[in-house]
Amino acid sequence: MPTASTQTRDFQSELKTAQAAVKTLAARREQLVGDARVEESRVKSALEALQGLEVPNPHKLTVAQLQQLKDKSGRDLETHLDALQKKIADAQSLMAEYDLISKQ
Numbered sequence: 001m002p003t004a005s006t007q008t009r010d011f012q013s014e015l016k017t018a019q020a021a022v023k024t025l026a027a028r029r030e031q032l033v034g035d036a037r038v039e040e041s042r043v044k045s046a047l048e049a050l051q052g053l054e055v056p057n058p059h060k061l062t063v064a065q066l067q068q069l070k071d072k073s074g075r076d077l078e079t080h081l082d083a084l085q086k087k088i089a090d091a092q093s094l095m096a097e098y099d100l101i102s103k104q
Contacts, residue, residue: 050058
């Protein structure tokens with residue numbers, strides 16, 4: 001039959017194990033809450049960006065619709081970037097021509 005000191009030691013050991021488990025669970029909970037906050041912030045930022053682009057009801061879009069919007073936006077960005085690069089090249093050419101004329 002176990003003595004009182006053995007029972008106390010077992011109880012204390014179990015209590016320490018339980019406390020460690022509670023601490024581990026609390027840390028995991030805090031990590032999950034933090035992850036959820038980060039994800040919520042990302043979603044909020046994405047919705048604000050879509051609203052800034054005047055996308056109607058962005059929260060109702062499906063994944064496929066969001067992918068189509070992303071693809072279209074990428075194509076539009078490429079088109080605008082190409083046009084900008086052409087304008088920069090034209091401006092550089094005009095500046096070089098101006099420099100050449102001004103030296104004469």
